[in-house]
Amino acid sequence: MISYADALELLLSSTVPMPAQTVALAEAKGRVLSSNVCSPQCLPPFDNAAMDGFALYCGGAGIDAGMELAVQGWQAAGDGASHGSDGSDGAWEIMTGARMPEGFDTVVPIEHVDILEQRDGRPQRIRVSQAVTPGQHVRLRGQDVGHGEDVLPAGTTLDINACTLLHAIGVADVQVRARPRVAVIATGKELVSDASVPLGSGQIRDSNRPYLVGRLKAAGAEVVWQGVVGDEVAAFDAAVDEALRAGAMVLISTGAVSQGRYDFIPGALRARGAEIGFHKVAIRPGKPVLFARLKEGAMYFGLPGNPVSAAVGQRFFVEPVLRRLLGLGAEPIWSLPLTGDVRKPPGWRFHARARVEIDGNGQLAARVIAGQESFRLMSMVQANAWVVLDGEDSVAPAGSRVQVQGWGHNDPVQGIIQEESR
Numbered sequence: 001m002i003s004y005a006d007a008l009e010l011l012l013s014s015t016v017p018m019p020a021q022t023v024a025l026a027e028a029k030g031r032v033l034s035s036n037v038c039s040p041q042c043l044p045p046f047d048n049a050a051m052d053g054f055a056l057y058c059g060g061a062g063i064d065a066g067m068e069l070a071v072q073g074w075q076a077a078g079d080g081a082s083h084g085s086d087g088s089d090g091a092w093e094i095m096t097g098a099r100m101p102e103g104f105d106t107v108v109p110i111e112h113v114d115i116l117e118q119r120d121g122r123p124q125r126i127r128v129s130q131a132v133t134p135g136q137h138v139r140l141r142g143q144d145v146g147h148g149e150d151v152l153p154a155g156t157t158l159d160i161n162a163c164t165l166l167h168a169i170g171v172a173d174v175q176v177r178a179r180p181r182v183a184v185i186a187t188g189k190e191l192v193s194d195a196s197v198p199l200g201s202g203q204i205r206d207s208n209r210p211y212l213v214g215r216l217k218a219a220g221a222e223v224v225w226q227g228v229v230g231d232e233v234a235a236f237d238a239a240v241d242e243a244l245r246a247g248a249m250v251l252i253s254t255g256a257v258s259q260g261r262y263d264f265i266p267g268a269l270r271a272r273g274a275e276i277g278f279h280k281v282a283i284r285p286g287k288p289v290l291f292a293r294l295k296e297g298a299m300y301f302g303l304p305g306n307p308v309s310a311a312v313g314q315r316f317f318v319e320p321v322l323r324r325l326l327g328l329g330a331e332p333i334w335s336l337p338l339t340g341d342v343r344k345p346p347g348w349r350f351h352a353r354a355r356v357e358i359d360g361n362g363q364l365a366a367r368v369i370a371g372q373e374s375f376r377l378m379s380m381v382q383a384n385a386w387v388v389l390d391g392e393d394s395v396a397p398a399g400s401r402v403q404v405q406g407w408g409h410n411d412p413v414q415g416i417i418q419e420e421s422r
Contacts, residue, residue, distance in 0.1 A: 001280040001287075004349045004390075008320060010277050011291065015299075017327035018178040025166055028158050031176035032220065032326045037152045039169045042142035047100040049075075050137040054091040054113060054126060055104035058134035063106075068116065068127045075101055093123060100138060107137035145169060155328055157220075157410065179222035180325040183243030184212045185253040187265070188305065189230040207377070208254040208303075208310045215314055216252075218408050219322050224248050231256065233268045240272070240294075249298050252318060255305030258288040265302050266290060274300060283349045285374035286312040306374035312351045315386065319409045334404040334413040339367040342396045344389045353383035356404060356413060366404050385413060 002010075020034035049055065055075065056063065072090040075082055077097040091108075092101045100107075108128055117124040145151060151169065152162055158174070166174065186209040192199060193206040206228055213223050225246040229235040243251050256265045257279070266279055273295035279302075281289050286309040290302035299321065303313035323331060339359055344350040352368045359365040366387050369379045388403040389396050396402060406412050 001282055002278050004281055004283050004316070007278050007281045007289075007291070007317070011317065011321050012324055015321055015324040018180060018325050020175045021178050022173050023176055025163060025172055025174060028166075028174050028176060029160065029163055030220065031158050031174070031179075032328060033152060033154050033156045033158065034175045034177050034327060035154050036150050037166065037171060037174065039145045039147060039149050039151050039171075041170055042147045043145035043169050044139050044141055044143065047105075047141050048077075048139050049094045049096055049098050049100065049107045050139050051107055051109045052096050053094060053107050053109040053111075053137065054123075055094045055101055056091050056106045056108055056132065057104050058106045058132065060134050062134060063108075063128055063132035065128055065131050068125060070125055071123050073101065074122065075099065091126060105138065106132060106135055108132050109137065157328075177325070177327045179220060180250055180322055181224045181247045182216050182221045182250040182252060183225040183246065183248035184209050184216070184223065185226070185236070185239050185243065185251065186228045187231065187236065187253055187255040188228075191228050193228055208305065208307055211307065212252060212254070212303075212310065212314055215311075215408055216318070216322075218410055219319050220326050220410065221250070221322055231264065233264055233271070236265070236268055237272065244294075244296055244298060250301070250318070250321065251294070251298055252301045252303060252314070254303050254310045257290045257302040257304060263288075269294075269300065269302075282347065283312065283316075283351065284345055285309040285351065289313045289317060291317070304374075307377055308353070308372075308374040308380065311380065315405075315408065316351065323409055328409075331405065331409050332412060335401045336364055336366045336404045337399050337401050338387070338396055339365045340398045342368045342387070342389065342402075343394060344396060346392050346394045350389040352387040352389065353379045354385050354387040354404070355383060356385045366402060383407065 023031060069091040072092055073082060074093045075098045076095045079098060081099060082101040092104060094107060112130045114127045114129055115123045116127055151165060156162060186206050190203050191206040192203050195205060209226060213226055216223055225243040225248055227239050229239045253265060256263045269292050274292040277291040277293060279290040280287055286304055288304045292300040294300055301313065301318055303310045342352060352372055354366045354368045356364060356366055368387055369382050371379050385407060386405045388405065404413055
């Protein structure tokens with residue numbers, strides 16, 4: 001049995017980022033940039049009006065209330081460049097987002113003028129009813145983003161906000177890391193996959209597989225194969241072969257990795273020529289976790305069958321590997337005080353389901369949920385984060401600061417904090 005730190009070092013020491021690939025921006029949400037993106041244009045691309053009103057020329061000096069001006073022209077959003085006079089003795093009617101006519105540098109809102117003359121519904125002469133500040137209500141070319149400016153660094157996970165920015169600056173394709181291809185194998189003759197089928201005597205629902213598939217997708221992986229096998233080595237080997245043919249580079253199974261009569265996976269992997277990297281880690285829950293390298297080169301994670309043990313294995317062993325494959329840096333770790341005493345096995349790393357919430361003093365804190373046994377699924381519904389306790393102590397006292405991580409590496413604690421603070 002090895003420590004978690006040693007296990008993680010072994011996993012990451014031979015893991016290198018996936019190659020880059022080009023994808024259309026419309027398909028890029030959730031992908032990770034493999035290189036910096038610099039803007040091919042300015043944003044805004046031209047000086048434009050921030051409000052409906054009239055474009056004026058101030059030339060660095062203000063305009064007093066009461067000044068009257070002739071309206072020389074009209075400019076709507078989408079109109080091209082307009083050339084009037086130098087603007088010193090007139091105004092142009094202008095709409096929000098419209099390009100500023102040449103020779104004009106300020107916008108006075110429609111509600112700050114009096115229309116003195118109109119013809120065919122268009123203003124011909126106006127009077128300014130409030131003092132005007134030079135340059136007011138004008139969005140300048142490049143005020144948001146400059147031409148050639150780096151807007152997103154490599155390692156950025158593209159969310160809707162990032163994709164919106166890229167679309168606005170005219171980026172149609174992006175370089176991203178290829179998705180790690182993974183497979184999930186659930187083992188056990190007791191498993192029933194169809195939730196609508198009544199359970200027979202001794203049977204249970206296959207809940208680990210859909211959980212892992214969902215979490216792996218959320219973590220940035222592409223699930224290329226999934227299936228359920230009984231407790232027979234031949235069926236297991238066939239499933240592994242199918243997963244490899246589907247292109248899986250990371251295989252994850254649940255169950256059959258402990259020391260019982262039907263815990264056949266360690267022996268089956270050795271028989272296939274796999275090299276066992278570790279089997280059993282000093283953690284709770286999930287001690288029997290196994291890692292191997294198949295002779296075909298794929299990484300293999302054997303997770304225990306209890307649902308929380310499988311969740312811990314996926315979160316704290318598989319996800320760090322996925323982060324490295326996706327070219328992401330170290331995951332941010334938060335430190336928050338505990339709301340109450342928490343018992344832990346001395347000398348073991350303990351992963352507790354918890355809620356990050358605001359305590360009675362209005363401060364953020366971590367509350368470890370009651371019922372930490374590894375079979376309990378309700379606690380996973382109630383939790384929004386993990387509390388990680390390490391060291392030789394048997395109790396983490398209330399108020400002590402502890403390591404807190406999101407439920408998944410793409411579910412950052414910062415997001416939880418923002419949600420709880422609303």
